[in-house]
Amino acid sequence: MQNRTHTADAEPGDSVTVAGWVHEVRDLGGIAFLILRDKSGKIQVKLEKDEMDEELVETGLDVSRESVVSVTGEVKEEPRAPTDVEIVPESIDVLAEADTQLPLDPSGKVDAELSTRLDNRTLDLRKDEVKAIFEIRGEILRSVRDAFRDLGASEINTPKIVATGTEGGTELFPITYFGKEAFMNQSPQLFKQLMVGSGLERVFEVGPIFRAEEHNTPRHLNEATSIDFESAFFDHTEAMDACEHVVKAAYEGVAENCQEELEALGLEDEFEVPDGEFPRLTYEEAIERINATGELDEQLVWGDDLPTEGERALGDDVGQHYFITDWPSEIKPFYIKDHDDDDQLSTGFDMMHPRMELVSGGQxxxxxxxxxxxxxxxxxxxxxxxxxxxxxxYGMPPHAGWGLGGERLVMTMLGLDNIREAVLFPRDRQRLSP
Incomplete structure (x- = not known):
């Protein structure tokens, strides 16, 4: 619709055509209001029964909620209207009638279970607070890309169908590839390392990864978005500096460009951009601090991976984003370099939000x-x-990098209860459709 005006741009005195969804119809007797909603907001359409064409009024009154309509008319100032303006219609065209029985209420007045919302994601995203999550997610991805470019990194795209898994193991989805066995890639790790040995030297990728994990928790997915970085001539400390820069840039972008979305989520007063450097704890310091909290039934010892309850206890103790460095070599992947002066100690690191791990990396x-x-x-x-x-x-330079979970970044930034809320169409053990 070339002449369409978004509701937020409708000004008193304008003659406009607006199009969107019927949010609700309020019949007050001699007068009625159709509330029309589009991406930019809502606008009131005034129906005066005694002064307007009867067919026009009937069309406005009879149309079902969530039907798609086009309204042409004059915009008038009306301080009592929700947006201080209203449209006096000349025509109302129903472009697509919606069923009267909806699987969920897009107005949000009636809550729906997460499974129902995910089964009807198109309707779910008509709610302001849900739409806000994905507007913010888009801003996060824009901001991290800009931050990578600030670091002089080139964006790449690596294969998602591979002959071997990045790390081996059982977390692989096998597929048949022209009669051969292949797998969905767990990570771009090996390919991005190959690129630092090329003329590109410093690269990043934002793309899907696939892990056949049996986990069915609020923070695990089987298809996720990985935000990856790798740089030649970097050590693990420089990689951590880059990680901190990118995460802060994501928060800064949201704070600067997503105030309306934060308001829709009720976060406008509590959203904060991380300030100062992220603390860097060694693995040994981390297990000592976890043990000191007394939250675990058994004390952790050197070589243990950190259990979820241990991560939470440490996160509560630290109270901000932080790094865990100098992990035991035996529990980090084969491609992580050991310290030159201690082959039992790796250069691997994790970057943590108080709620969970966000990043894994190293030299x-x-x-x-x-x-x-x-x-x-x-x-x-x-x-x-x-x-x-x-x-x-053939001459591979020293290099370092990391991978950041995109959905986990959104989840922790916005305080979401379930990671599936940060994905349009989640893939987990139970969900393959839509």
Whole structure:
């Protein structure tokens, strides 16, 4: 509709055509109001029964909620209207009639279970607070891309169908690829490492990853969005600096450009951009602080992974984003480089929100012989990864990077209860449609 005006742009004295969804119809006797909603907001359409064409009034009164309509008329000032203006219609055209029985209430007056909302995601996103989540998600992705470009990184796209898993193991979705077994990629890790050995040197990617995890929790997905970074001639400390820069940029972008969306979510007074440097705790310090909280039934010892309840206890203790560094080599992937002066200690790090882990990263092993040794130590066949390992024979620079969970960033930033609220069409153990 070339001449369409968004409701937020309708000014007194304008002759406009607005189009959108019927939010509600209020019949007050001699006068009625049709509330029309589009992406930019809502506007009141005034129906005066005794002064307007009877067919026009009937069309406005009889149309069902969530039907798509086009209204042409004059905009008039009306201080009693929700937006201080209203339209006196010359015509109302019903473009698509909606069923009177809706599977959920887009006005939000009647709550729906999350499963019902996800089954009817198109209707669900007609609610201001749900739409706000995805407007904010889009701003986060725009902001992180800008932050990566500030760092001089080039955007890349890597394969999602691969011959071998990034880290091996059971978390792989097998597929049939022209009669051969292939897998959905767990991570762009190996490909982005190959790119730092190319002329690009510093790269980033925002794309899907696939993990066949059996978890069915409010913070796990089987298809997720990974925000990845890798840079030649970086060590793990510089990679952490870049991670902090990108996460802060995401918050800053939302604070600057999403005030209306934050208001829709009731977060306008409590949303804060992280201030100052993120604390950096060693793994040893982390388990000591977790043990000191007394929240675990058994004390953690060196080499233990951090349980969920331990992460929560430490997050409550730290109270802000923070890093855990210097993890034991044995519990980090084969491609993570050990410290030069202690092969039991890796350069791996995690970046944490008080609620959960957001980032995993570290400096990578760039020396061919040690990289192959790492494969063998973790029970992986180096020959299956020959496309990757052989490039380390041809001059691979020292490099470091990380991967950030996009949905987890949205979830923790907005205080969402379930990660599925941050995904348009989630994929988990039970959900393959829509």
């Amino acid at each position: 990578r092993e760039h020396r061919y012989d040690r990289l192959v040794d790492g494969f063998e130590q973790q029970g992986l066949d180096p020959d299956a990864f020959e496309y990757y390992t052989k490039m380390f024979k």
